[in-house]
Structures are given as structure tokens and as C-alpha cells.
Amino acid sequence: MPAHDGETLIMMGEPSDAVIELRSGVARAVSYSSQGCRQVMAFFFPGDLIGLPLSQEHRYSAEAIGGVRFARHRPEWLDRWIGSENQRKASMSLAIWNEEKAFIARGLILGRLSVEARLAAFLRYLAGKQPISDGCFDFVIPQVDLASYLATSPETICRVLRKLRIEKVIAMPRKDCMQIMDGNHLARIAER
């Protein structure tokens, strides 16, 4: 099933009665605090399972960002999926761990002091998640979401991206297309 950009796939607080399998595109996990503060917690990529029934209710909303196609499964499907996966009794753990990795990644990225270091670390993370062709990878995440994810303002995201472009660390042939020109330099920036 395809999803419109911005479409909500699962809703925070609703009972966890469905698991989403992301087939293509990128989705975001969003947390809404009681005061209505919105925070992008993670991004999901093709192959990821979204909304594992770890608790009674979903702990975040999942929203389509760009080019999303997905499948919605009942929890029973998860049991079969796990069984089919080579009889490895660890595969539920694997699925959960995969989700956990996304959240840990955000923590580690946000642990840096400067926005530049955080953004550099995120771009390296993203490059490892996206298929790369001609040195470029899709960059469909709006800067507003990036700002929320990296705990900064959209204006700063824009400025830091420009700085990295000027320094020829990255290039953006199109707005939705990112190329890492100097991986070593990017790694150095990411280290504070």
C-alpha cells in the first residue's frame, strides 16, 4: 500500500494491534508530549518493522515522509514471521533490537555539543541506511523534521548544510539528493 506524504501510519496512544512493515521510502517516529510538544524521535527505512507490540499502546506515531509503500500486519503475522525466520527464537529479539538501535543512534548523535557535529554524525548514519547510486543518496527528510530530530532550529539546519556545501564536505545536486564528497572530513566534524 502506498501512503501520502505526511500520512499517519500508526498513532501514539492507540492499542498496538498492527505492525507496519516499511517497503519503501522513509517514515518518522514522532512523540507528542502532554503539552503538545512534538519531537521527531527516529527515522525508519525500508525493511524496518514499525509498532512492535512491546506495550499495550504505541509509544510514538509513525508518519510517512516520502515515497512510502508499506504493509500493515496483524500481530499474529509477527508470530509467523518469527517462526519462518530460520526457526531462530532470537528473531523477535532481533526485530526489537533493530528498533532499539534507531533510538540509541539518536541518543549518540544528540550527545554531541555542536549542531555541526550532530548533523555530520546524522549524515553518516543516513548514508549507511540509504542505498547509494552515483555517490548520491535520497534526502527526502524535510529540514523541519531534521531540526526536531537534532534538537535545533530549522534555520540552523539550513545554515549548517550551506556551510558544509561551501566547504565541499557534501554536495546537493538537487534538494532531495545528498552526496558526501569528503567522508574523512565529515567524520572529523562528527567527532566534535
Place this chain on the structure above:
Amino acid sequence: MPAHDGETLIMMGEPSDAVIELRSGVARAVSYSSQGCRQVMAFFFPGDLIGLPLSQEHRYSAEAIGGVRFARHRPEWLDRWIGSENQRKASMSLAIWNEEKAFIARGLILGRLSVEARLAAFLRYLAGKQPISDGCFDFVIPQVDLASYLATSPETICRVLRKLRIEKVIAMPRKDCMQIMDGNHLARIAER
């Protein structure tokens, strides 16, 4: 078994051949990057399982902070522990989820723009984790670790704690003892 303060319970990169059960005190999860950058990723509290064998190697080091007593178990023990727990086949998931929650918490805390908001959010989190007597709870985490966890400098931690004390939002009768005087105000500060 008791642990000295600062003692390493498990080491990042070593094979996951032991699970630690924290009986008392507080421990920290620390990640060391290849360049040697150190980052406090999470804190563990009594009852937590540390070093679940999700991957071949531990993904973080665990170090004792204060008053730690712990038990070291072989991975087989985990199977028995899971079996004993009411035959709930979900209990491995529960253990993993508990670990995951700690990392998600850091992400959500770090998602705030100001250090004051991050610290306020963390104190609320901590108050929910620590037993409270006489309105006070143990506050054994050194400010250096807090700074690393909250992605700021120790000096700023010190200054913000002072500010909160002056504003009578919190009180610290002793250095290792924290009291929340105005929970509503603290919640408001945590909301940016």
C-alpha cells in the same frame, strides 16, 4: 557482589557472555567512540538487567557509580529467568524493552533546546526511578556524568542546578540528596 565506585562491570566490545543484574546503587552505560570520545548513554537502577546478549559484543560499557551491588549471570541463566517468569514468552521482550526505554528516555530528554529544560526533564525521570523518602531521593550521579549524558558542560550543570535551587524548584540538603520542591514548576521548565 559489591562494586567499587567507578568499577567497570561490563566492557564495550567484549563478547556478551554475561548478564549483570543490578541489585542496588546506580550504574552508567558509557560509549567510547573510535576516537576515544566518551559519552554517557544511560543510567541503570536496581532491578535492571545490563548487557543483554542482543549482539555478539556489548554495545556499551557499564560502570558502577555509587553503592552498587550486583550479580553476574551466565546467559543460560537468562533462559531460566525467562522461563520462571510466569511462562510468559514475552518476558525476554520485556527485558529488552526495559533497556530500550532507558535509551528512548535519553533521546526525548536531549530533544529539548535548552539545558535547563533537559535537566528538568532528567530530574523528573530520575525521581520516577529512585525510591523517595522524606521527599528526598539519592543523587549520586557526578555532575561530570550528568553533563555528558545531557550533552552539555559540567560548569553549565552546576550553574543550572544553582539556578533551580535559588528559584526553590529543587533543594539539595546534601550534595548527594535531591528534593523536588515545586513539581509543577519543574514540569513547566521541562516543557521548554
Place this chain on the structure above:
DNA sequence: CGTATTCTTGATATAGTTCAAATGCCGTGG
């Protein structure tokens, strides 16, 4: 094509980093 959204840029104020130094605290060994 017009409208809404996202991105970009500039200017300003402020929070927070950094460096440096002083103070307090704790354990160790004499």
C-alpha cells in the same frame, strides 16, 4: 496560476562553551 509550504538569509540577543582559578571534599599514607 495562485496559494501554501518549505527553504533561505539577515540582524540581534542570549544561552552556553571555554579557559582559568579558587574552593571544597575525600581517601591515603605518614
Place this chain on the structure above:
DNA sequence: CCACGGCATTTGAACTATATCAAGAATACG
């Protein structure tokens, strides 16, 4: 028990990164 050294915390001062406000340009969308 006290003196010492090391470590954590505190404070000050200067500088810098980044939030915020405001406005304009570009882009997507119906």
C-alpha cells in the same frame, strides 16, 4: 589524627554558537 594530593565542584570573565524574529525566495500542490 593530620597533612597531602587528587578529584569534583564552584565561580568569574570572555567569546561564540545558536535561537529567535522577520522578511524574502523558491518550491510544491491543487
